[in-house]
Amino acid sequence: MAELSTPRQKISALVITYNEMGYIEKCIDSVSFADEILVVDSYSTDGTYEYLLDHPKVKVIQNPFENFTAQKSFTLKQATNDWVLFLDADEVVTESLQKEIIDTINSPNAQEAYWFYRKFMFQNEPLNFSGWQTDKNYRLFRRSKAHFTDRKIVHETLVVDGKSGILKEKLIHFCYKDYEDYKGKMLKYGRLKAKEDFYREKHFNYLLMTVKPIWKFFNHYILRLGFLDGKKGWTICYLNALGVLERFKTLKRLEKKNELAYYLVMP
Template identity: 70%
Template sequence: MAGLSAPKQKISALIITYNEMGYIEKCIDSITFADEIIVVDSLSTDGTFEYLQSHPNVKVIQKPFENFTAQKNFALKQAENDWVLFVDADEIVGHKLQNEIVQTVNDPNALEAYWFYRKFMFQNRPLHFSGWQTDKNHRLFRKSKVKYTNTKLVHETLEVDGSSGVFKEKLIHYCYKNYQEYKSKMLHYGYLKAKEKFDNGVSFNYLNLLIKPTWKFFYNFIVRLGFLDFQKGITICYLDALSVLERYRKLKQMHRSAVIKINLFMPASPEAR
């Protein structure tokens, strides 16, 4: 009928988690404006699952972790609404960003997907440089127009059938809780990157092992102005370089294990009998 406004567009907020107590609470509080909140938990052991299970506004599903792309594609299938907001458990959607999201999805000229820039927090202090100042991710999109590509196991890529816009307001990302937690995360990312390369047939060479981690530190600390973050910058740039070192260490191990398996199952030549 003429004069009636269009119905309000509904939003599904999605999160994947593993041992996120201390941050997941603030994340959930910041997305309660969504019409549904779905969390896929990778068998947390720190009380994350129990907290989510008792939350009246959250639907939580446990699924063993395979890789980030698989977890996110699974979560995407659970969403009832076409508009999806995907956030990490250590991210917070501020009030201004909440308003921008709601206004965007209800705009009849809305695009298919939107990039979010992120404000990185080192514990409770902002990290201004160190390679993260231009980091952005697809966070809001139409479920019917996207999929996560299976070619990446970490830092997954969203394929969009259509156009993407960029939000003005930033997500707040508490990337660094403490040294050991961030180190463990970077080592895990290194392993997943190594597996991704191995599965895609990338061979190992010692030159990458020697040069790539050093370049990563130099690039983030000098070129990307990590030194302006002072001690925070040294810590972040070192641990990011350590992740690259771990990537090539693990790639070396994977190729060595593959060679051993081939030799074990290769039939002996007649001369060796």
Template identity: 80%
Template sequence: MSYPKTKISALVITYNEMGYIEKCIESITFADEIIVVDSYSTDGTYEYLKIHPKVKVIQHPFANFTAQKSFALKQATNDWVLFLDADEVVPRKLREEIVETVNGNTEHVAFWFYRKFMFKNSVLNFSGWQTDKNYRLFRKSKAKFSDKKIVHETLNVDGTSGILKEKLTHYCYKSYEDYKSKMLKYGRLKAKEAFYRENRFNYFSLIFKPAWKFFHHYILRLGILDGKKGITISYLNALGDLERYRELKKLEKKNELAYYLVMP
């Protein structure tokens, strides 16, 4: 007896992703539907997606990563969801493993993917990313994004999880300015997250947390073995931490000013 093929919805969120999104979309055309939620790109991303024959693109304002991904998840019509970042690519062997997995009566409801990090077109072997893994394949009915984090979102899974053998390719570094912009954006979002949790700014964190981040990635996580690439990645990750605490200080000052303005 033959059974019907399990359908997969591929989901991506985008904002100004030309140079990344083309490879990503090409690698997921095996999915039964591709839905992209775009937060009003200005670099041609939306226009590219709009004319792509296999893509349904929806424009939706960006509040934070968790909210945007939760909105995208609601658009999927199939239970099995493959959720990628716009700078990620699914290699052929991983595509085959995904299809075999969802059609194999698996008991797991979600799967972790290990990622191979690319610095431009060369592999970043160390610098803290060698053991990185993320949820990328899961059943919509058994998972949802936690509203407790607004960046580096967390997936809450109701059931058991597995790990796929093949790695996802992550084109994390296109150029210095592009990666720097990402790290600063993440830093500001993490500051908002900390502010909402009522975490207070202190100068110890401002000075020592970025230094520790660099030391951790470059020395403890062997970024030194990645040569100049390791220095660059470790520095920019530390810069993101520095921005986090600078932004937290600004948010607290704004909040204090607003408080004094409304006092009788």
């Protein structure tokens, strides 16, 4: 009697978006192999939602953006399949990575979650250094075995119940479309980190506001070899440091606003 073959594992591709035209098209095309493509949009105003709504392979839901952790946790709950591939809208899965993903989830020795290394693209040119050369993130995991911790609201952290592995093929990350786009992202991340600090009762400090942005630039541009990326390395390292500065400036504003509210309600 012939042995029954193991059923093929189904996978859901998940993405969160807000004004991602110019990125999302490549991302969606690269996950066309998935059994389900689910996108949660934060009320985009640049045509992203309309593009996704008209896409025959995409299920799109709109949900207000609170923070990255809350939005990704919401998205995770909407998935149909246990295996999920959770991407950012500016990430692209190569054909070789597609094959590795399919082979991995269908392996009898599959782990509960997998880290991906990423190849960063500055417009259409590779960014080889500038602090990103060892960057890796969880992108593939079993929904039943993982969740996003609510302790962080930006650079969300996945908690995995079980073993993790690392895929060999790299995920392509189109991190830089143009100067204003990347600057906007870094400032947004900085403000969210400030809110996270404020809720965790971390206090503003003038010394740290001076030292930390300088250290960020020095670390990425000198120690992490950003200068080898030429002009684009300088640009990326400067804007990353600017995001750190924005974090402290926002934390200072939040503390002042909190102090003002306290004095207004005092009898």
